Amino acid sequence: TAWTPTADRALRGRHEHLPESHPTYFSRPIAMVRARDCRFYDERGRSYLDALNNVTLVGHSHPRLVEVANRQLGRLNTNTRFVYDVLSEYAERLTATLPDGLDVVYFVNSGSEANDLALRMSRYLTKREDVVIIDDAYHGYTSVVADVSPSRYRHYGKPDTTHPTPVPDRYRGLYGYDDPDAGARYAGHVIETFDRLAAEGRPPAAYLFEALLAGGGQVVLPPGYLAPVFAAASRHGALTIADEVQVGFGRLGEAFWGFQTQGADIVPDFVTMGKAIGNGFPMAAMVTTREISRAFDPAGRFFSTYGGNPVACAVGLELLNIVEDEGLQHNALVTGEYLRERLAALADRHELIGDVRGQGFYSGVEFVRDRETKEPASEETLIICERLKDRGALVYPTGPAWNILKLKPPLTFTPAHADEFAAALDAVLEEGW
Numbered sequence: 001t002a003w004t005p006t007a008d009r010a011l012r013g014r015h016e017h018l019p020e021s022h023p024t025y026f027s028r029p030i031a032m033v034r035a036r037d038c039r040f041y042d043e044r045g046r047s048y049l050d051a052l053n054n055v056t057l058v059g060h061s062h063p064r065l066v067e068v069a070n071r072q073l074g075r076l077n078t079n080t081r082f083v084y085d086v087l088s089e090y091a092e093r094l095t096a097t098l099p100d101g102l103d104v105v106y107f108v109n110s111g112s113e114a115n116d117l118a119l120r121m122s123r124y125l126t127k128r129e130d131v132v133i134i135d136d137a138y139h140g141y142t143s144v145v146a147d148v149s150p151s152r153y154r155h156y157g158k159p160d161t162t163h164p165t166p167v168p169d170r171y172r173g174l175y176g177y178d179d180p181d182a183g184a185r186y187a188g189h190v191i192e193t194f195d196r197l198a199a200e201g202r203p204p205a206a207y208l209f210e211a212l213l214a215g216g217g218q219v220v221l222p223p224g225y226l227a228p229v230f231a232a233a234s235r236h237g238a239l240t241i242a243d244e245v246q247v248g249f250g251r252l253g254e255a256f257w258g259f260q261t262q263g264a265d266i267v268p269d270f271v272t273m274g275k276a277i278g279n280g281f282p283m284a285a286m287v288t289t290r291e292i293s294r295a296f297d298p299a300g301r302f303f304s305t306y307g308g309n310p311v312a313c314a315v316g317l318e319l320l321n322i323v324e325d326e327g328l329q330h331n332a333l334v335t336g337e338y339l340r341e342r343l344a345a346l347a348d349r350h351e352l353i354g355d356v357r358g359q360g361f362y363s364g365v366e367f368v369r370d371r372e373t374k375e376p377a378s379e380e381t382l383i384i385c386e387r388l389k390d391r392g393a394l395v396y397p398t399g400p401a402w403n404i405l406k407l408k409p410p411l412t413f414t415p416a417h418a419d420e421f422a423a424a425l426d427a428v429l430e431e432g433w
C-alpha cells in the first residue's frame with residue numbers, strides 16, 4: 001500500500017496503464033520528486049542516499065549536463081542524416097577511450113538495441129547462428145537479446161542456439177577464491193563449449209559477455225579468464241561482444257572499460273554501451289571496427305531516427321568531460337575500495353554477510369543463512385533493503401537467488417557517503433530478525 005498522496009496517485013495510474021508484471025522498487029514505493037548528486041528527495045523533502053543507481057554516473061542532475069542538454073535542445077535537435085559538429089566531436093572522443101581499431105560508432109537508444117545489433121552483425125558476418133554466453137546474464141528485452149538472456153528465456157525456454165557457460169563465481173561456483181587457476185579453469189568450460197559446437201558442425205557466431213556480471217550476482221571475473229576465451233573464440237572464428245552497459249565509463253576504477261581490467265590485449269570485436277553513457281538521458285551505442293562495419297554494409301544501411309541526435313551527442317560529450325575533469329574513474333577505484341572495506345568489516349559482527357566483492361563502484365554483498373552451506377538469505381535481503389530505505393539509504397537485491405545487495409552508486413560518492421551507508425547497514429543488521 002502507498003503511504004503518501006503522490007505515491008498513492010502515481011501507483012493508481014500505474015495499475016491502470018502499465019503491465020501487471022512491471023516491478024517497482026520496494027513494497028511501499030517512494031514517489032521521488034527530485035534528485036541531486038548522490039541523493040533523491042521525496043515529496044516530503046526527505047532525502048535518500050543513492051547507492052543503487054548505476055545509470056547516474058556523474059551524479060543526479062549534474063548542472064553541466066543540464067546546461068548542455070538545454071542549450072542543444074533550444075538550438076538544434078534532428079537526426080544523423082543531417083550533418084552537425086557535435087556528433088563528429090563526440091564520436092572522436094568516445095572512440096579515443098577505446099583500443100585502436102574500434103573506430104566505428106552505431107548510435108542507438110538503448111542497451112538492448114546495441115546488443116541486438118552486435119548479434120545481428122555477428123550472425124550476418126559469420127553466417128552462423130549459435131551464441132555462447134555466461135549463465136544468469138541479462139542483455140536486454142528485444143526478441144534477439146531476450147533469447148541470450150537466461151533471466152528472461154527461463155520463462156519461455158532456452159533457444160537451441162544459445163549456449164550458457166558456468167558463472168565464474170569464486171564464492172559459490174566450481175572454483176573458489178583460494179584457487180589461483182580459477183580464471184583459466186572457468187575459461188576451460190567456455191572453450192569446451194566452443195570445441196563441442198565446432199565438432200557438431202555449428203561453431204558459434206559470437207561470444208557475448210559482461211566484464212563484471214550484473215544479473216549474474218555482482219561477480220568479478222577471475223584474473224586470466226578472458227584471455228584464453230578470446231584466443232579460443234579467434235581460433236573458432238567467433239566474434240566477441242563486450243556488453244559494457246552496466247560497467248563501462250570508468251565505473252570499475254582500474255580501467256575505463258570493463259574488459260580492459262582483464263588485460264590490455266583483450267580487444268573485443270564489438271563494445272556495447274548504454275545506461276551511464278547519457279547519465280539518464282536515453283541514448284546508447286555500439287562500437288566496432290571499420291572492417292566489420294564494411295562487411296555488414298551489404299545487409300542494408302543502418303539508420304536510427306533518434307540514435308546520435310544532437311542532444312544525445314552533446315550530453316554524451318559533456319559526460320566524458322565531467323568524468324575526466326572530476327577525476328571520477330580514480331574516485332571509483334579509491335572510494336569503491338574504501339566502501340568495500342567498510343562493508344567487509346561488518347562481516348566480523350554480522351553472520352549473515354557471506355561475501356563482499358566488487359571492482360571500483362560496482363559491489364555486491366551476499367547474504368547467507370549459514371556460512372557453511374551458503375543457503376541464500378533471500379527474504380532477509382529484501383527486508384534489509386526495505387529497512388535501509390526507511391533509514392534513507394537506497395540499495396536493492398540482485399542475483400539468481402535475490403540474496404545479494406547490488407551497490408553501484410554515482411562515481412561522485414564520497415568516503416562520507418560510504419560511512420553513512422555502512423552505518424545504516426550496520427544498524428539494520430543489528431536490529432536482527
Ligand code: PMP
Pocket residue numbers: 109110111112113115138139140141210214243245246274275284
Ligand atoms: N545489458 C546489460 C548488462 C544490462 O544490464 C541491460 C539493462 N539492465 C541491458 C543490456 C539492456 O539495456 P536497456 O535496458 O537500455 O535496453
